[in-house]
Amino acid sequence: MQKKVVLFMLCVLLGLPVFAQKNYQNFKVSVYTRAYEVEKMKDLHWLDSTWNIISSQVKVDKIYLETHRDLLIVPQSTIDQAKKFFSDRGVEVGGGITYTVNEANNFETFCYTNPEHRKKVQEIAEYTAKNFDDFILDDFFFTNCKCDLCIAAKGKMSWTEYRVKLMTEAGEELVIKPAKKVNPDVKVIIKYPNWYDHFQGLGFDLEHGPQIFDAVWTGTETRDPSGNQHLQAYLGYNVVRYFDNLRPGFNLGGWVDSGGSSMGMDRYAEQLWITAFAKAPEVTLFAYNQLIGTRLRDTHRTAWQGQGTSFDWNEMMEPVNINGKEVVPTTLARAAGYTFEKIDQFMGKLGKPVGIKSYKPYNSNGEDFLPNYLGMIGMPMDMLPVFPTDQKVVLLTEQAKYDEDLVSKIQAQLRRGGDVVITTGLLKAIPEQIAQIAELRCSDLKAIVNDFGRYGVSEKDILIPQVLYYTNDAWETISAGRPLTGGVSGFPMLTRAQYSKGNLYVMTIPDNMGELYDLPAGVLNSLRQVVGRDLDVRIEGPANVSLYVYDNGTFIVESFLNEPVTINVITGQATTKLNDLVDGSVINAYKPLDAPATTTMFRMPTTPVSTFKVTIMPHSYKVFEKK
Ligand SMILES: [Zn+2]
Numbered sequence: 289m290q291k292k293v294v295l296f297m298l299c300v301l302l303g304l305p306v307f308a309q310k311n312y313q314n315f316k317v318s319v320y321t322r323a324y325e326v327e328k329m330k331d332l333h334w335l336d337s338t339w340n341i342i343s344s345q346v347k348v349d350k351i352y353l354e355t356h357r358d359l360l361i362v363p364q365s366t367i368d369q370a371k372k373f374f375s376d377r378g379v380e381v382g383g384g385i386t387y388t389v390n391e392a393n394n395f396e397t398f399c400y401t402n403p404e405h406r407k408k409v410q411e412i413a414e415y416t417a418k419n420f421d422d423f424i425l426d427d428f429f430f431t432n433c434k435c436d437l438c439i440a441a442k443g444k445m446s447w448t449e450y451r452v453k454l455m456t457e458a459g460e461e462l463v464i465k466p467a468k469k470v471n472p473d474v475k476v477i478i479k480y481p482n483w484y485d486h487f488q489g490l491g492f493d494l495e496h497g498p499q500i501f502d503a504v505w506t507g508t509e510t511r512d513p514s515g516n517q518h519l520q521a522y523l524g525y526n527v528v529r530y531f532d533n534l535r536p537g538f539n540l541g542g543w544v545d546s547g548g549s550s551m552g553m554d555r556y557a558e559q560l561w562i563t564a565f566a567k568a569p570e571v572t573l574f575a576y577n578q579l580i581g582t583r584l585r586d587t588h589r590t591a592w593q594g595q596g597t598s599f600d601w602n603e604m605m606e607p608v609n610i611n612g613k614e615v616v617p618t619t620l621a622r623a624a625g626y627t628f629e630k631i632d633q634f635m636g637k638l639g640k641p642v643g644i645k646s647y648k649p650y651n652s653n654g655e656d657f658l659p660n661y662l663g664m665i666g667m668p669m670d671m672l673p674v675f676p677t678d679q680k681v682v683l684l685t686e687q688a689k690y691d692e693d694l695v696s697k698i699q700a701q702l703r704r705g706g707d708v709v710i711t712t713g714l715l716k717a718i719p720e721q722i723a724q725i726a727e728l729r730c731s732d733l734k735a736i737v738n739d740f741g742r743y744g745v746s747e748k749d750i751l752i753p754q755v756l757y758y759t760n761d762a763w764e765t766i767s768a769g770r771p772l773t774g775g776v777s778g779f780p781m782l783t784r785a786q787y788s789k790g791n792l793y794v795m796t797i798p799d800n801m802g803e804l805y806d807l808p809a810g811v812l813n814s815l816r817q818v819v820g821r822d823l824d825v826r827i828e829g830p831a832n833v834s835l836y837v838y839d840n841g842t843f844i845v846e847s848f849l850n851e852p853v854t855i856n857v858i859t860g861q862a863t864t865k866l867n868d869l870v871d872g873s874v875i876n877a878y879k880p881l882d883a884p885a886t887t888t889m890f891r892m893p894t895t896p897v898s899t900f901k902v903t904i905m906p907h908s909y910k911v912f913e914k915k
Contacts, residue, residue, distance in 0.1 A: 522663030639840030654686030744808025
């Protein structure tokens, strides 16, 4: 703090602009520029006027200049001019490559089997390394080629096997090694997109990639959650943590584009702050063209504005003075700048993210992207590529079936006195192995349910798989049925079987994962309690409210609902107050009227807790410190 004040005084005394001395305190902000726009930078007037639009609305630490996309290679003289322009303005410069032949043709990539394509890929890497000390490979360093050369070379391998082998080799031999030969100091960074569960099918190799490249970058673009990629908003947080867990400390940034802004500018802002909440050290704005071309329009103002939301449209639209001249906001760049200014106020107070440990073996799939749905129902996720051995609870989805030694690891966890929560997807995938612990089954039988007894009623019918068990060897702790509409009861939502000193739980996942959001609060509260035992805070309330937990007593609750919501925050009894790190207010613990739901068959250990009532505005967050 002292330093900042001194710096400020010095600037004032010397007549220097104060703004030039300081960008955001808690994260770096960068802009990625496609080859199309870098190519336009040969026109200095265009460059100066467009950069002015961006830099007058958001503070930028670094710019990435792409050398290649869709076979467009930016000429040397233009790269030289652009590098000088940004360096002269104190903006750090890095490079970028998009290895597409034609992005517009179903994301046509290079063919890494074809010798001519391979030569081109290497030349582009060398050209870029000659110009920059670091460069990022945007999204497309995978292959979807099925030409006759690829078909012949694949032979009897699966496409996944062939492509993973091919792309790992291409990364080392065509990109990393040639680049370092030209520029031994160059850092080659791979940016992975948001579709992580499907990577291996296209050749992205999360086992070796993060090790052979100098660092990774993370696509946190979630845009429309109901679109074809099933991009739940929570993915933006989860995927940053997961990629960091692949090689801790080497996930250097998150990456957001304007795709969500068509749903309202709040959706764009949410992606930016979620990326920062996951502690990505740098937030990259994709891309230069969107920051100048996406004009702020009234249609970007959402229906729930005017209630004091975290993204406040009217406040964002106020004139701003960033580089010495007051401007009225005109483009997407200001939405980004405004969002960063708000979160920079408290980001420095958050610790290291922690969550419910969920084991995803390398290059596995099954119940694709489920942890993001669990994040949306208030379970803080922390996916990692090894089975953790220091947790009270380990969560296993269907993907864990890729580990051939899984059962012995589950048994060891239970013998230690820990719990293991598996999903119905995993039970169905490896019934014989799970039977070593408890003879449970999950077949193709389904049930339509809407009534969860003391845990509440859902407004919609939910289709679930049936879990079967031997009576008295296991028991359902949350049961579901359909008595309201004439059906029968007694299908497990949560099943418990004891083994040694621990418990194996089966969590029933609806056939449509999105129906997790229709479960009543009572069911969600109990699931959060069982799965979240390693964390010192949890929430009670409906779905579409997420919780982010840090290791220093701070946490964030965020609502993705379109209307205000009141939830309970549950902490240990030692906490009596919550300090709001955004507005400085204090919330005191209260005594809830209703005791938490329990059944005679199943009783959670009743450790004393403190309960806090918290109201969150639509699409907004609250940041707390426990006191
Ligand atoms: Zn091919």
